[in-house]
Amino acid sequence: MQIIIDIDDPVPIFSQLVEQIKQAVAGEKIQPGDPLPSIRQLANDLDVNSKTVAKAYKLLERDAVIQSRGYRGTFVHPEAKDNCQIDIKAWATSQFEEFILAMRDAGVTDSEMRITFNNVLNGK
Structure with missing residues (x-):
């Protein structure tokens, strides 16, 4: 999964993250159970604030697209593909x-x- 952030886009960065992760799930580029990078790792990779990534992850978790398993990490939710359709x-x-x-x-x-x-x- 490749995430590209456009800092010139009027869409907030956290929204860009949410949409791109949902698109990756819907397009089956990432599968249920697949691990996602940690908040810190993704923030470093994208050169964005970790709070921005944390906000995106929180929204994705709320929508049951991802799930946190405590210290084990964050993973794609088993029902993620269906849940991506919910607006x-x-x-x-x-x-x-x-x-x-x-x-x-x-x-x-x-x-x-x-x-x-x-x-x-x-x-x-």
């Missing part, structure tokens, strides 16, 4: 759109929604 952003957008329409139908203003949303996010 969490599209799902979240759809959920928010439905919710906002319901709130507007109930007469809640955009300002009230923003304030309430921020309060809920901040645990108030």
Whole structure:
């Protein structure tokens, strides 16, 4: 698997990493159970901050494309190929759109929604 980062691309580096790893899985360039480089190793290889790679790995793990096995390393998830098809952003957008329409139908203003949303996010 070869990852190429384009620093001039407006897409954030962590997103480029996520997409390229998902493409490698979908294209069967890497298989379920295959090991991935450590965060530190991949960051060094790509000359990027290790926090950037860690963020990409965290998102891929959330989406069950990769799995961490503690000190043994990070591996391609057994169901990775199927899970690459899931678009969490599209799902979240759809959920928010439905919710906002319901709130507007109930007469809640955009300002009230923003304030309430921020309060809920901040645990108030």
